[in-house]
Amino acid sequence: MRVLIVEDEVKITQALNFLFSKQKINVDIANDGDEGLLLAKKDIYDVIVLDIMLPGTNGIEILKTMRRAGNKTPVIMLTAKDTIDDRVFGLEQGADDYLVKPFATKELIARVKALSRRKNTEFIGEIYEFEGIKYDVKNYLLYVDNCEFKIPLKEAMLMEMFIKKPKQVFTREQIIDRIWGLESDILESNIEIYVHHLRKRLNHTGAKIETVRGVGYMLKEK
Template sequence: MRTLIVEDEKKLADALAFLAKKQNIDFDIAYDGDTGWMLAKKGIYDVIVLDIMLPGIDGLEILRRIRENRMSTPVLLLTARDSIADRVKGLDLGADDYLVKPFATQELFARIRSLYRRISKDYSNDMLKVSNVEFLSDSQVMKISDIEIKLSIKEAQLMEMFMRAPKRTFSRDYILDKIWGYDSDVSENNIEIYIHYLRKKLENKTSVKIVTVRGVGYTLKEK
């Protein structure tokens, strides 16, 4: 689970990052709003934790830009105890949750895990279904109506990612990180090639399609 925390209290941010390792949460840190937005817009994070009061761009503006750019990454806001108006505005802008300072670190990590589970649901079986498309992760087979299509490893990884979170927009950086690995030297052309392969397999056979969201990435939708 890769998480971005944008928090200008350096000691707090560093302490959270240290403790997060024991929770199997990988934290990147930004200590100001400008750096926070620069990292957030890469679209490589599973969850973003945003303090509202930040030097530079404030947390609400970062949140507004995230949603304006059609990024569906879950966002948790950190707010002051008396900032009810900010909490309301944050929820209206598309925040998924908020936590009032001071908070218990265990509660923060629990909320992060809860947000993560929303986008990577723990299915009780290996069969995923969207419309008339089924995906069997253990055998890497995509089934459209009664037709079974064997997928390559990368095709299967991409299809599983899309089908576990239909309608979510995945950035190219996120896909490279999740499918090929953050340190891989694979280019974005590889993504386009495999997206093309999957589109050909879905073409004229189903109401499901992989849509390019210009400037952001890809999403799975019903036609």
């Protein structure tokens, strides 16, 4: 799982980064709204934790910009305002959940995990299903024709990215940012190697990884 936290209080982001890492959840942090908007636009996250009051672009504007662009990533809004009107307004703009400061970190982590499961594939425990394939995201296990395959880490991360959002095109930049990190100088040819391996595994299923010429890749039905 990869989570974006947009929050200007550095002590909060440092604490959350530590706690999420203990849960083996990858975190990117933005301490102002402008940086948060740039990262959110990449559409590589499973969940975004978004403060409302931010320097630069505020959280509501970030959320509205995301939704107008078709970005459906689940968003948890953080706010110090504890009124029903504020919460309703955030939800009306496209937020999926709301948490009022101060909050219990365990509750935030639980809500992030719950939201990450709200995808357009069928979710059973830690297993996603699509067109005859099953993928266990926790144990890197791919099930094809009742056969179990444990796949390498980078290939597993790519498979997770595809199966959580089938029929969505992922650009090569998105894939690199998601799997290798924002500062990576990895070559695009590396992606093709992992895509090639996954395609071979899906040969006899109802799913395929399609190349969208000049853009990237998507998982779809054959």
